[in-house]
Amino acid sequence: MNDVSIVTPDDGEVIELGRARIRILEDGGTTAHRLGIGEVTLAPHSPGPPQHRHAEHDEGFYIVSGTARFTVGQQEYEATAGTLVMVPPGVPHTFANPGDEPVVMINTFTPDLYVQYFRDLRDTLAASGELSPQATAEVMGRYATTPATDFA
16 A cells, blocks of 8 residues: 655655755655655745756746746746746756745656755755855756756
8 A cells, every 4th residue: 555645734855955955755755756846935035047958858837926037038927826837858947036025936856856956955055155156056056957058
């Protein structure tokens, strides 16, 4: 028999990354690593990660509250509550919260590769006291992800 996973509002592994808070809702343990899910809260006036591409996983963002700004290559999109953004492998993207209210998003990873990325970022931040673009890129590289500097 397979077990189900029930994560209540007070459950889940919480990862603090400065102005971002990630609550892991599914780390892949229930889904045989086919799917990871996190709840991401981004503080007002916060940049996101450097624009990047994933080579081995799809990433989804469902905006629960607030308005996120997604940059895809050179295009910018405002994503309000109720918006779903799906990013297939190879597409350059990033997100930010330029507004005055926190943004809360449900973030999916198929497969679950990027759950460990957040843990590694937490450990890098704890060791160095900051997350430089270079350190972030190094951690991304462990998960088939590279910074995107060309948008062709």
